[in-house]
Amino acid sequence: KAGVTQTPRYLIKTRGQQVTLSCSPISGHRSVSWYQQTPGQGLQFLFEYFSETQRNKGNFPGRFSGRQFSNSRSEMNVSTLELGDSALYLCASSLSSGPLSGNTIYFGEGSWLTVV
C-alpha cells in the first residue's frame, strides 16, 4: 500500500513568489492535514481537509491556503513568499475526521521549501 506522497521534495523560491505543494494521501484516506516544521517553531498545524472541505485551520496568515480534490489529493499554496516561510511542509492523511476520533495520521516525507 503506497504511503503519503508529497511533491516536490525540494524547491527554492524567491521572496514574493508563490508556491504550490501537492499531497496524495494513502488510498482510501479522506482526511488530509498540513503542517509546517521549522527548527524554531517545531511542528505547527496549518489546516485539515476532509471531503473537499476545510475542517480546521491553524494560526497562519491568509497567504497560506489549501484545497482538496474529489480524489482526496490536496494542494497547499503560499503566496507572496517571505524568508520566514522556509520550512519543511508535511502532509498527513487519515481515514476519517471526527471529534474525539483519535485517528492515526500518516505523514509523507515532506517538501523542503527554501525562500531566498
Next chain:
Amino acid sequence: AQSVTQLGSHVSVSEGALVLLRCNYSSSVPPYLFWYVQYPNQGLQLLLKYTTGATLVKGINGFEAEFKKSETSFHLTKPSAHMSDAAEYFCAVHNFNKFYFGSGTKLNVKP
C-alpha cells in the same frame, strides 16, 4: 486548551542503555496520545498510540509507552538503545480533530 510538553530537547544515552523520553500533556477531555519518530530528512513515522484500554502500549522497534492519567504523562521507553534509534521523537495529543505536537526530543546514541 491542549498542550504537550516534552522535557529535554536533547537526550544522550549509550548503546544498550535505557531510553526514557518524557511527555506530559494537558487536555480538557480524555486524550488520544501518540509518539512519532522522525529520521533526518524524512517525515514522521508512527511509533505507537494510546486511545483506550490497556495503559501500557507497545510500539515498533521495541518502544513502549505508559499512559498515566494521574500524572498526565505518556513517557516513551526502550530497555536497550540501538544506534539506529538516533532520531527526533515527537509526542502528540489528538483532540477535536487537531493534533498538538510537543517540541520534540532529539535522541543521541553513543557507541
